[in-house]
Amino acid sequence: xxxxxxxxxxxxxxxxxxxxxxxxxxxxxxxxxxxxxxxxxxxxxxxxxxxxxxxxxxxxxxxxxxxxxxxxxxxxxxxxxxxxxxxxxxxxxxxxxxxxxxxxxxxxxxxxxxxxxxxxxxxxxxxxxxxxxxxxxxxxxxxxxxxxxxxxxxxxxxxxxxxxxxxxxxxxxxxxxxxxxxxxxxxxxxxxxxxxxxxxxxx
Amino acid sequence: xxxxxxxxxxxxxxxxxxxxxxxxxxxxxxxxxxxxxxxxxxxxxxxxxxxxxxxxxxxxxxxxxxxxxxxxxxxxxxxxxxxxxxxxxxxxxxxxxxxxxxxxxxxxxxxxxxxxxxxxxxxxxxxxxxxxxxxxxxxxxxxxxxxxxxxxxxxxxxxxxxxxxxxxxxxxxxxxxxxxxxxxxxxxxxxxxxxxxxxxxxxxxxxxxxxxxxxxxxxxxxxxxxxxxxxxxxxxxxxxxxxxx
Numbered sequence: 001x002x003x004x005x006x007x008x009x010x011x012x013x014x015x016x017x018x019x020x021x022x023x024x025x026x027x028x029x030x031x032x033x034x035x036x037x038x039x040x041x042x043x044x045x046x047x048x049x050x051x052x053x054x055x056x057x058x059x060x061x062x063x064x065x066x067x068x069x070x071x072x073x074x075x076x077x078x079x080x081x082x083x084x085x086x087x088x089x090x091x092x093x094x095x096x097x098x099x100x101x102x103x104x105x106x107x108x109x110x111x112x113x114x115x116x117x118x119x120x121x122x123x124x125x126x127x128x129x130x131x132x133x134x135x136x137x138x139x140x141x142x143x144x145x146x147x148x149x150x151x152x153x154x155x156x157x158x159x160x161x162x163x164x165x166x167x168x169x170x171x172x173x174x175x176x177x178x179x180x181x182x183x184x185x186x187x188x189x190x191x192x193x194x195x196x197x198x199x200x201x202x203x
Numbered sequence: 204x205x206x207x208x209x210x211x212x213x214x215x216x217x218x219x220x221x222x223x224x225x226x227x228x229x230x231x232x233x234x235x236x237x238x239x240x241x242x243x244x245x246x247x248x249x250x251x252x253x254x255x256x257x258x259x260x261x262x263x264x265x266x267x268x269x270x271x272x273x274x275x276x277x278x279x280x281x282x283x284x285x286x287x288x289x290x291x292x293x294x295x296x297x298x299x300x301x302x303x304x305x306x307x308x309x310x311x312x313x314x315x316x317x318x319x320x321x322x323x324x325x326x327x328x329x330x331x332x333x334x335x336x337x338x339x340x341x342x343x344x345x346x347x348x349x350x351x352x353x354x355x356x357x358x359x360x361x362x363x364x365x366x367x368x369x370x371x372x373x374x375x376x377x378x379x380x381x382x383x384x385x386x387x388x389x390x391x392x393x394x395x396x397x398x399x400x401x402x403x404x405x406x407x408x409x410x411x412x413x414x415x416x417x418x419x420x421x422x423x424x425x426x427x428x429x430x431x432x433x434x435x436x437x438x439x440x441x442x443x444x445x446x447x448x
Contacts, residue, residue, distance in 0.1 A: 060418050061331045136333040174230045177238040185245045192249070197332075197413060 017162050017173045022155050026096025029148040030089045036144040037085025043141075044069055044080045057140045062198045065139030073130045081127070085145055088120060092152060114160050121153040128187060132194045146187070154180055274411045275427050276325050279404070281353045283324040284315060291322045291426060291445045296329035296412040298420040299340035299360040300368045307421050308361040310435040314442065322442060326357060328408040329420050336367060336374045341405040343378035346395035352385050359384070 016022075043055040047069055058066040068074060074081055095113060098105075124146045131138060158176060161169050172179060192199060272278055275294045286292075295311065297304045315324055328345070330337035340360055347356035359381045367374040375396075382392045395401050412422070416429075423430050426445055432438035 061333055061420075064333070067333055175234050175237055177234055178241060181238045181241050185241065189245075198418075 017158055018155055018176075022159055023096050023099035025151060025155055026092050027100060028096070029152045030091075030093030030096055033085060033089035033145050033148045033152075034093060036141045036148075037082040037089055040065070040069075040082035040139075040141045041080060041086060044074075044082065059140075062138055062195050063140055064137045065141060067137050068131065068135055068139040068142065071130075071135055073127070073135065076123075076126075081123075084123075088116060089148075091116065110156075110160050113156055117149075117153040117156045120149045124149045128190075132190060136194075138191065138195070147184075150183055151180055154183075273427070274415055275424055277407075277411070280408070281326050281348060281357075283326055283354055283357070284319060284322075286318075286321050286323045288321075289323060291318075291442065292325060293322055293442070294325040294327060294424040294427075296327050296408075296415075296417045296420055296422040296424075298329050298331050298334060298337045299344065299357075299364065300334035300337040301331065301420045302364075302368075303419075304421045305361050305364045310438060312358075313435060314438055317439070318442060321446060326353075327412060328405045329412045329417055329422070330405065330409060331420060334368075335371045338402070338405065339374060339378060340367075342396055342401050343382065345401050345404055346392050346398075347382055347385060347387060349395050349401075350387050350391060352387060355385055356381065 018025075039056075043057070043065065046053045047055065047066065053066075055066045055069065058064040069080075077084070092113075095105075127142065128146060131142065154176070158173055162173065268274070269278060276292060280294075295307075311324070314322075328341040330341045344353065344356045344360060347353060363377075363381065367377045378396070379389070379393070382396075383389060415424070423432070425441055430438075430441050432441055
């Protein structure tokens with residue numbers, strides 16, 4: 001991609017490490033997370049209407065959102081968690097669309113988004129821990145949310161880190177998918193070990 | 204700036220941009236390569252782990268089956284009732300905290316009465332990890348079974364299920380009361396309840412279930428064939444068919 005000299009001089013070229021990836025990721029990832037949260041909310045309402053309702057994602061003892069949705073962990077702040085997802089992912093989607101349309105938000109906007117994705121990342125890791133080690137079941141829609149939150153957090157963080165120029169930052173940006181891959185595999189490993197007795201029955 | 208100078212500037216900038224793009228491409232390739240290597244190593248480790256595990260399991264299964272045993276019915280499996288001719292055997296893998304098992308319980312009781320002397324009924328433990336008290340309940344029943352009270356304890360578990368199930372608190376005192384109600388030797392029951400051997404006995408049943416592909420409870424095997432009756436009529440039809448063979 002060739003740029004005109006005047007554009008090359010702009011600092012943006014250096015500070016935005018993923019000018020094309022990030023908006024698309026936010027748009028698509030936000031949409032996926034939104035749909036998953038929305039479905040979870042609908043299932044939760046169905047469950048409230050009829051306590052005997054078996055959600056579409058309760059497939060077997062391990063893959064079961066019914067048992068998870070009934071736990072207190074599913075309502076951390078006193079209302080069902082997916083409501084947070086509906087709001088949060090809608091924002092992420094809108095930001096992605098705005099960036100695609102050429103919006104260049106100010107620093108404070110990025111920092112706000114950063115605060116949001118940090119909260120999201122902390123929250124899903126708490127949920128992963130609860131799901132694996134306290135509740136002992138996996139909920140497929142929740143796992144979709146885990147899967148999209150991780151890259152959203154990662155690329156927003158890399159974008160915001162790009163203001164500072166340090167060796168570590170450059171390395172992280174250069175090997176961006178390596179970190180993400182290791183992250184995914186680590187969680188996959190935890191899931192594999194925790195439910196090993198179940199997975200091995202499928203082999 | 205003269206026009207000549209300007210052109211030189213532009214050319215230099217272009218060269219610089221091309222170089223920059225090349226550097227980026229290199230970085231992209233390196234990133235992709237390292238990521239793929241990480242995935243590759245992971246897949247290899249998992250494959251090796253699964254393979255070793257499988258070989259182990261295969262060895263264990265073959266070695267552990269005693270004469271006259273199958274993975275469906277072991278020597279120590281609890282028989283609720285026995286048919287003298289041994290022609291038809293119904294094996295249930297059950298979890299005392301599972302609602303579906305409780306829903307089947309009256310049907311099974313009814314069928315047991317109807318086919319007394321004709322069908323052997325075997326109950327096997329299959330406590331599911333996400334049911335907080337399932338393993339405790341199985342231990343409580345196994346501890347009672349050691350005093351010859353498997354059947355009444357098994358019945359009590361389902362009859363009282365709504366009082367203790369789905370609460371994420373240990374139900375040990377409640378199970379102890381159930382044992383007391385049966386007039387068991389409580390010192391022996393307590394000892395058996397906490398004995399790791401009792402837990403091992405429960406886990407052995409569950410391991411057989413897993414080896415047989417049991418994924419949820421209740422899972423019924425009629426003469427070693429998995430059946431999924433949706434009503435007591437379907438249940439009876441399947442048993443009648445097996446008896447008629």
